[in-house]
Amino acid sequence: MSTIRSKGALIPFQASSGGLMLVIVAAMAFLACFALAGALTTTRIAATWTDGLAGAATVRIDATEDDRARRISLVLDILRDTEGIADARALSERDVADLLTPWFGGAPDLGELPAPGIVAVVLDPENEPDPSVVQARLDGASAGAIYDDHGRWRGRAAQAARAIGSLSWWALGLTAAAIAGAVFLVVSIAMVAHKGTIEALRLAGAEDRFVANLYQKRFFWLGALGGLIGSGLAFGALIGLDTLASVRAALPMLDAPYYWPFVWAGVVLACALVAVLAARLAVLTTLRRRG
Amino acid sequence: MIQFENVGFRYNRGPEVLQNVNLEIPAGSFQFITGESGAGKSSLLRLLYLDAMPGSGRISLFGRDVTTLTRDEIAWFRRRIGVVFQDFRLLDHLNAAENVALPLTVAGVRESAYRDNVTEMLQWVGLGDKMDVRPPELSGGEKQRVAIARAVVASPDIILADEPTGSVDPAMAERIMALFVEMNRLGKTVLFASHDLAMIEQYKLPINTLRGGTVVSGMGRAA
Numbered sequence: 001m002s003t004i005r006s007k008g009a010l011i012p013f014q015a016s017s018g019g020l021m022l023v024i025v026a027a028m029a030f031l032a033c034f035a036l037a038g039a040l041t042t043t044r045i046a047a048t049w050t051d052g053l054a055g056a057a058t059v060r061i062d063a064t065e066d067d068r069a070r071r072i073s074l075v076l077d078i079l080r081d082t083e084g085i086a087d088a089r090a091l092s093e094r095d096v097a098d099l100l101t102p103w104f105g106g107a108p109d110l111g112e113l114p115a116p117g118i119v120a121v122v123l124d125p126e127n128e129p130d131p132s133v134v135q136a137r138l139d140g141a142s143a144g145a146i147y148d149d150h151g152r153w154r155g156r157a158a159q160a161a162r163a164i165g166s167l168s169w170w171a172l173g174l175t176a177a178a179i180a181g182a183v184f185l186v187v188s189i190a191m192v193a194h195k196g197t198i199e200a201l202r203l204a205g206a207e208d209r210f211v212a213n214l215y216q217k218r219f220f221w222l223g224a225l226g227g228l229i230g231s232g233l234a235f236g237a238l239i240g241l242d243t244l245a246s247v248r249a250a251l252p253m254l255d256a257p258y259y260w261p262f263v264w265a266g267v268v269l270a271c272a273l274v275a276v277l278a279a280r281l282a283v284l285t286t287l288r289r290r291g
Numbered sequence: 292m293i294q295f296e297n298v299g300f301r302y303n304r305g306p307e308v309l310q311n312v313n314l315e316i317p318a319g320s321f322q323f324i325t326g327e328s329g330a331g332k333s334s335l336l337r338l339l340y341l342d343a344m345p346g347s348g349r350i351s352l353f354g355r356d357v358t359t360l361t362r363d364e365i366a367w368f369r370r371r372i373g374v375v376f377q378d379f380r381l382l383d384h385l386n387a388a389e390n391v392a393l394p395l396t397v398a399g400v401r402e403s404a405y406r407d408n409v410t411e412m413l414q415w416v417g418l419g420d421k422m423d424v425r426p427p428e429l430s431g432g433e434k435q436r437v438a439i440a441r442a443v444v445a446s447p448d449i450i451l452a453d454e455p456t457g458s459v460d461p462a463m464a465e466r467i468m469a470l471f472v473e474m475n476r477l478g479k480t481v482l483f484a485s486h487d488l489a490m491i492e493q494y495k496l497p498i499n500t501l502r503g504g505t506v507v508s509g510m511g512r513a514a
Contacts, residue, residue, distance in 0.1 A: 005389060010396065012384040200382055203340060204441075205370035206397035207363050288362075 010201065011194055011214050017186060018222055024182045025226025026233070029271050032175040033234030036263065039168035046161030050154055055125050057149040059088075059138070061117035072117045075145050078137050079121060084129030087122040123149075179223070179271060180278035187215055187282035198287075212283040216276045223275025227268040235264055292318040292480055293339065293449070298348035300334055308334045310504045312348070316482060318448070321475040323491045324484040326501035332484040335501065336453050339482065340374045341365045353448070370398055373442030373479075377454035379434040381426040387413060387437045388422040394445040405444075412440040416470060432463035439470050443479070450474055452483045456490065464490065 059079065063071045072090045079088035091099075096115055123129065131149045138145045191198060201211055238260075295314035301307045309331045316322055324332050337343050338350055341357060350357045352368065360368060373394075381390045388409050389396075395405040413419050416436035426434055435455055442450055452471060456464035464487075472494070475481045485491055491498060500508045 005385075009385065009389070010382075010393075012382075196380070197382055197384075200380055200393065201397055202366070203342070203369060203374055203380070204394040204397045205366050205445075207366040210366075210397055 011197055011218070013190070013218055014193075017190060018218075021183070021186050021219070021222045022226045022229070025179055025223055025271055025275065026230035028175050028179045028182075029227040029230025029267055030234045031230075032172055032271075033231050033238070033263075033267055035168050035171035035175060036267065037234075037238055039165050039172060040263075042161050042165040042168060046158050046165065049157045049161065053150045053154045053157075055123050055128075057121040057123060057131075057134075057147060059119040059121060059145050059147050061119070061143065061145045063117060063144055068117045071143055071145070072119065074141055075117075075119055075138065075143050078141055078143065079119065079134075082129055082134055082137060084124050084127045085121055085134075086124045089120050089122075091118040091120055119145075121147075176270065176274050179274045183219055183223070183275045183278035184282040187219065187279045188286055190215075191283065191286045202287075208284055208287045211287060212280045215279045215283050219275040219279035220272050224268055224272035226275075227271025230271075231264050231267040235260060292316060292353065293482070294349075294351040295335075296349045296351075298338070298345045298350055300331075300338060300343065300346050302334075307346070308504050309338075309345075312501075312504075312506055314499060314506060316480060318480055319475075319478055321472070321481040321483070321494075321496050323494075323496060323498045324482060324501060325486060325488055325491060325498055328486060330501040331504045332486070332501055333453055334504075336374070336451050336482070336484055339449075339451055340372050341368060370394060370445060371448045373445070373447040373450045375435070375438050375442045375450070375452040375455045377457040379426070379431075379438045379458075381434055381437055381441075383426050386423045386425050387418060387429070390426065390437055391440045391444050393441055394447075398445060408444060409440075412444045413437070416440045417466075432459045432467070435459055435463070435467055436470070439467065443474055447479070449480045449482065452481070452485075454485055455483075456485065456487065468494070 059075055061068065061071050061075055076088050076090060079085050096118055099118075100113075100115065128149075131147055131151070135147045138147060198211055293314070293316040295312045298309055298312040298314075299307050300309040312331075312335065314335075324335060326332050334343075338345055338357075339352070341352075341360070344358055353371065355364075355368075357368075382393070385393075391412055392402070392405055392409045395408070396402075410419070410422065413422055416439055418433060418436055418440070421429065421433065426437070429437065435458065439455070450471070455471075456467050459467065468490070471481050471483060483491070498508070499506050
């Protein structure tokens with residue numbers, strides 16, 4: 001009985017070109033994982049910053065040491081009597097010193113510093129007051145106080161995080177485009193080498209999609225395997241980073257390893273899909289060009 | 292079944308290799324196309340296996356104007372046409388059985404369904420013992436018989452042969468011709484291109500002679 005192999009044997013693919021493709025996809029998948037980690041991390045950082053600052057405000061009271069206690073008391077009375085403010089508390093000298101410590105590199109001596117009085121305000125989340133109304137009430141009492149609901153800082157922080165996040169997503173998209181471009185090029189070159197085989201298939205009645213399927217199958221597995229290797233190495237590196245306490249503190253994304261397997265599987269699948277689509281496009285384009 | 296009406300054809304912007312070709316080949320017939328090298332025999336066959344489209348005129352195949360066919364329809368029409376070339380055009384990385392099975396594989400037939408058919412075809416051309424052998428290890432005559440088995444395995448309606456005996460010795464040429472005659476007896480339309488007038492005149496079959504890209508005599512003896 002003769003040996004008739006499956007359709008997979010119809011195109012004589014070279015092992016060397018497959019190996020090269022594998023290396024390219026693995027390298028791209030490695031970079032894609034870091035871009036993805038960057039995108040996820042900045043998204044989470046933006047959420048942490050905006051959530052952390054939301055629902056709170058600060059009142060700064062510029063006054064001489066003799067008059068500070070009276071003005072703080074006046075501000076507290078006004079705030080507690082303002083609709084939409086759940087709580088208001090004056091920070092102690094120690095609290096203020098703690099806030100300033102990072103800027104001075106050590107605990108400052110507040111006796112020698114014209115430090116303002118600070119009141120921490122907790123807002124009613126369902127009925128936040130209009131900042132301009134609160135400021136007007138404080139001005140009306142000549143309290144010499146400045147109300148800050150952190151809106152400007154929150155907006156800038158979120159904008160910066162969104163910009164970095166967008167760059168990461170763009171990097172991810174470019175990586176996918178690079179994989180697609182490499183596959184397109186390799187398939188186009190391979191089709192020149194396989195010209196005789198493809199002509200024989202077409203003369204035998206093969207439709208364009210039949211020829212495309214032969215390449216798609218090959219590049220699906222190359223894409224998936226390359227993705228598996230590249231993302232495996234990248235996630236290994238990320239897990240290594242996660243063991244460093246300093247990195248863990250700075251990168252909240254690394255604090256949520258439960259979804260990594262899904263991200264990993266997604267990267268592998270995405271590499272395979274991009275490779276398949278690029279291979280299909282290359283085959284169909286080349287066949288149509290040949291007529 | 293096959294009709295050429297004032298067909299003209301040229302490669303890219305070159306001179307016309309076929310001019311005002313008129314030809315009618317009824318279903319089930321066996322006809323020769325002859326002419327000197329460069330007369331346009333291969334170009335005419337190329338138009339018939341839909342590897343190129345006419346520049347002018349009309350070719351009707353199975354009742355359809357070939358210029359109106361979509362890419363998928365061209366593929367489907369090619370499954371109804373078996374082609375044998377002088378240079379065999381076998382795939383060296385496949386064995387003889389896999390080469391013969393090619394038209395069935397691309398048509399989506401399962402291997403279990405065509406295995407016996409492929410074996411039978413190779414036995415018919417006298418190569419039942421060479422099914423696992425790859426083309427580089429076969430002689431010219433054996434390669435041509437594998438190509439013939441491949442051309443007929445999917446039971447096409449038309450068989451086109453472009454100088455199929457050009458690369459084999461006279462004894463093998465006679466053996467190959469016998470296979471084509473037998474296919475015609477089984478009801479296939481055969482169009483056989485050859486420059487070997489002495490050989491084709493032995494068969495007392497209609498001959499279409501091409502000269503300078505046009506048919507100078509048809510359905511009779513060579514001019």
